[in-house]
Amino acid sequence: MVTVRFAPSPTGNLHIGGARTALFNYLFAKNQKGKLLLRIEDTDKERSKKVYEDNIFASLKWLGLEWDELYRQSERMETYKEYAKKLETSGHTYRCYCTKEELDQKRKLYEKLKKPYKYDGTCRKLSPEEAQDKEKKGSPFVVRFKMPSSGQTVINDLVRGKISFENSELDDIIISRTDGIPTYNFCVVVDDALMQVTHILRGEDHISNTPRQIQLYAALGFKLPEFAHIPLILASDKSRLSKRAGAAAVTEYQEEGYLPEALINFLSLLGCSYSASEEIFPLSEIINRFSLKNVNKSAAIFDFTKLDYLNGYYIRQKSETEIAGLVKPFLLKAGITPGEQTLLKVVKLEKERLKKLADIVDSKYFFTEVTEYDPAGMEKHFKDPLKIELFKKFREEIAGIDFKTAELETFTRSFAEKNGKKLGELVHPVRLALTGKLISPGLFEVMEVLGKDTCLKRFDKILQVI
Numbered sequence: 001m002v003t004v005r006f007a008p009s010p011t012g013n014l015h016i017g018g019a020r021t022a023l024f025n026y027l028f029a030k031n032q033k034g035k036l037l038l039r040i041e042d043t044d045k046e047r048s049k050k051v052y053e054d055n056i057f058a059s060l061k062w063l064g065l066e067w068d069e070l071y072r073q074s075e076r077m078e079t080y081k082e083y084a085k086k087l088e089t090s091g092h093t094y095r096c097y098c099t100k101e102e103l104d105q106k107r108k109l110y111e112k113l114k115k116p117y118k119y120d121g122t123c124r125k126l127s128p129e130e131a132q133d134k135e136k137k138g139s140p141f142v143v144r145f146k147m148p149s150s151g152q153t154v155i156n157d158l159v160r161g162k163i164s165f166e167n168s169e170l171d172d173i174i175i176s177r178t179d180g181i182p183t184y185n186f187c188v189v190v191d192d193a194l195m196q197v198t199h200i201l202r203g204e205d206h207i208s209n210t211p212r213q214i215q216l217y218a219a220l221g222f223k224l225p226e227f228a229h230i231p232l233i234l235a236s237d238k239s240r241l242s243k244r245a246g247a248a249a250v251t252e253y254q255e256e257g258y259l260p261e262a263l264i265n266f267l268s269l270l271g272c273s274y275s276a277s278e279e280i281f282p283l284s285e286i287i288n289r290f291s292l293k294n295v296n297k298s299a300a301i302f303d304f305t306k307l308d309y310l311n312g313y314y315i316r317q318k319s320e321t322e323i324a325g326l327v328k329p330f331l332l333k334a335g336i337t338p339g340e341q342t343l344l345k346v347v348k349l350e351k352e353r354l355k356k357l358a359d360i361v362d363s364k365y366f367f368t369e370v371t372e373y374d375p376a377g378m379e380k381h382f383k384d385p386l387k388i389e390l391f392k393k394f395r396e397e398i399a400g401i402d403f404k405t406a407e408l409e410t411f412t413r414s415f416a417e418k419n420g421k422k423l424g425e426l427v428h429p430v431r432l433a434l435t436g437k438l439i440s441p442g443l444f445e446v447m448e449v450l451g452k453d454t455c456l457k458r459f460d461k462i463l464q465v466i
């Protein structure tokens with residue numbers, strides 16, 4: 001059975017890159033009718049935090065990425081010790097007593113020589129007497145793995161093809177630290193093997209770990225799984241993905257009002273394609289079409305415009321009642337308690353324009369008083385006494401009509417004509433008075449939703465503040 005895993009370290013919230021790795025594993029598992037394990041890699045006691053673990057769980061659940069089994073590395077220490085012992089007994093490891101200061105010095109020397117640093121194997125060469133002496137003194141030590149010093153290690157990557165490494169370039173990696181805590185490269189191999197993971201799908205940033213892990217598989221006599229390294233995600237200018245360019249936590253996207261189905265669709269396209277021409281797919285269709293053959297080698301580009309487009313699309317797939325339910329918490333958070341009927345009317349007007357659910361807050365003038373007016377608009381429309389006079393006249397006459405969209409439009413057009421003005425000369429100041437802004441949905445629809453009383457009050461108010 002195909003078994004994959006997502007193995008986050010709970011040292012931060014689940015960010016967008018991690019979510020993409022989780023999603024690709026999920027898609028592959030579902031497509032292959034296999035299972036997905038979630039393994040929390042929390043051996044780093046200082047940096048691992050329960051809040052981050054909770055955030056990872058909540059984010060995956062919100063995205064709809066359910067896992068079949070859950071593991072925590074911190075609960076598996078005995079197992080790692082057992083396998084470390086095996087490696088020691090079979091002569092694959094040695095104790096390294098080099099101090100931090102000694103290693104720092106060596107590193108600096110390599111830097112001077114402009115050579116990539118690699119541990120020089122000082123302790124690998126200790127005689128049994130020398131080692132015993134260190135032992136007697138109780139010198140602290142780490143355990144290192146004896147990498148083969150010649151030959152090559154080859155990854156047969158399912159995405160990138162054959163990748164070869166010279167073994168002479170791989171250093172004797174540390175498998176357990178001075179405090180006895182096992183390291184990432186070692187735990188990951190023991191876990192993947194014992195959990196019978198068949199395919200390791202992870203970010204390209206892990207490629208350099210893979211040859212080291214392959215050597216550990218061999219030494220432990222474990223069957224090698226398949227490897228597939230998925231491409232990096234870059235910002236639209238091809239720079240590293242920074243926080244501003246999209247590398248935020250999944251929960252931050254949630255808080256801005258992205259829908260999980262939009263984010264899933266968007267993430268599924270980051271480094272993989274499903275059709276030559278289409279990009280909108282529901283999850284079930286992505287599962288059907290997912291194949292490692294269609295995962296790209298080149299970096300994926302994070303395109304906010306596409307994300308917003310997809311989000312708007314998925315918002316409009318919902319009924320107006322559903323959208324109202326979804327935007328309401330964003331209004332409440334902004335301190336606005338919307339009436340149900342008004343909210344539905346506003347959703348009807350705004351849904352074509354919504355990119356994110358939080359955008360609804362831009363329309364708060366439907367629910368609360370207007371307290372601020374666009375300064376450039378005020379300058380343009382409420383400085384000239386003649387324009388103000390015209391506005392006052394409009395306010396008096398419109399008070400006599402029924403506030404229905406069609407009537408409002410007919411009235412405004414004929415008023416403009418009678419007074420020898422263009423429609424825009426009325427629409428802009430009226431919009432400013434009602435919304436405080438220069439842009440809104442269709443003005444006459446806005447007026448109908450606000451109702452006559454509110455509109456007249458707002459006309460009077462703007463005349464007081466000019």
Ligand code: GLU
Nearest residue numbers: 007008009041188202206
């Ligand atoms: N804990 C590692 C990480 O967060 C997992 C790497 C792997 O998938 O092997 O990057």
